[in-house]
Amino acid sequence: MLLSQFLLLSAILFSIGVYGVIVRRNGVAVLMAIELILNSVNINLVAFGAMHGNLSGQVFALFIIAVAAAEVGVGLAIILSIYRNRRSVALDELDLMKG
């Protein structure tokens, strides 16, 4: 099996996600970038699961999908409450606290 190709795809997705988290200033876009990283992990897990021939990887990927949904729910709620207070979801405008 061409495991290295899956790992490469996953590494590329991971890097794009990390880049997105660091560069994007919109809160929702950062959330999407985090999702990208989680999905790169899923690709990794399923590929490794196929390589080792056991189910742990696939089960783990299912758990990650469920947890990612919960995380997005909470994240969007937090972003929404910030938007209601200040009419903006730009992360770099959140600078009440510094030091």
Added chain:
Amino acid sequence: MSVASLLAAADTVPAPDVEWSALSPFLVVVVGACLLLPIAGLLPRRTRVAWSALFTIAVALGAIGASAWVWHDLSRVGPTERTTVAGAYAVDKFSLFLIVVICVGVILATLLTEGYLRREDLPGAEAYLLYLASASGAIIMVTAADLIVLFIGLEVLSIAAYVLAGLHRRRLRSGEAALKYFVLGGFSSAFFLYGVALIYGATGTTNLVGIAEYLATHRLLDEGLLLAGIGLLIVGFAFKVGGVPFHVWTPDVYQGSPSPVVAFMASVVKAAAFAGMLRVVVVALSTHRLDWQPILYAIAVLSMIVGAVLAVVQSDVKRMLAYSSINHAGFMLAAVSTGADEGIAAVLFYLAAYTVLIGGTFGIVTLFGRRGDGHHDIDDYRGLARREPFLALALTIFLLAQAGTPLTAGFLAKFYVIQAVVDAGSWWLGLVAMLAATISAFLYLRIVLTMYAGVTDADVEVAEPTAEPVRRIHVPLGAKVAIAAALVLTIAIGVVPDPLTHASRTARPELVAPGD
């Protein structure tokens, strides 16, 4: 495959053997959280007696009782540890010890939150529900014997903690803290997961016992996958405990979050993250100690020094305490980096003492914050000793204990860490720890001196014409109980440390194969 044949197949899948009695502390907390939801919904929004808070405390006490019962059971019948749910859940004295620490953190935070919610006019039981939910995640984390379970625990713990940071919906800073915590927390969880995936790839299993056995019996031709996995795993843990250079979220989140919530985050989240770190990195990956030891060593040194130095230059007391918590995390990481039994015992002792200290400290900081939770500038503390002599004295004791003054819990915590580090032969780390303790002592003394320095004559003259008398701080009953309990425990652990020392020495994380 049709649905009928799938259902028929489901009957033949062997269900794992579940030892319910060993799960009882966890079950008490989860069932308590589920019951709190309807109870809080049936009660009117405002009641004279805070039933939700009392119920939360009862649940936490029940979990402590259950842990004590399982502990007793383990010592009596032996073996001293067992696994359940197909080896995914390890019940040993290590996890029971930390469950008690977590529940004490929940109780202290609940007592403080009750008065805080009334003062800030935030009725409702969300906070208590989130405490219990987060604590159940923490309990999963300290007992997890499988990386999948550990990850679920980490997320249950963290997602509730993100919401807790934004508990004060009308304060912009609270929302800002929640979003910063969420973005960086989600980011670090993703790193953690990538590390888990790589370790699974390298060893072919997510079970900690399986990983340890595989690494002990196999010699990997190419260790790159495993080493990258260990590195990313440590990044995830270091973020949760707030170790430098993964600490950037700590000051902002501690400053913006409601003060009682900070007490919870600092104690429960740290305890759970250190538990995961000890069980996975120190115990399961003990064969690769030479690989992870330098990383933890470096993070520990950086945390101790950066935490202490940056704390000194802050002007906001909550920010100072945030950096001091980074400094404390550095001490615990130093003990973890020894990888020895003494180091693990030192971390456990430190976590127990720190939970009590931070509960008391942030209890008083909550009160000093006054309505709006905004009076946390160091100048707001000037002369507080004259107006609030008892609170000032209590805060002085807590801060001196954090600095490591003898006859308090903080002294022995630091002493055991340095002893473990020196026993492991890391003289330089011990030296750095002592240096950092000295620098951070300056920080605590600065707060204490500000409180006792009093108001200068010039200030009084300026303050007089406004004719607005500074009102005495109202201390709610819950806060009184929490502060008094924390004070008694701080002194008691300092004077009679033997029971806690003994418990932390016997509580060693074990890896037990399922079916034993």
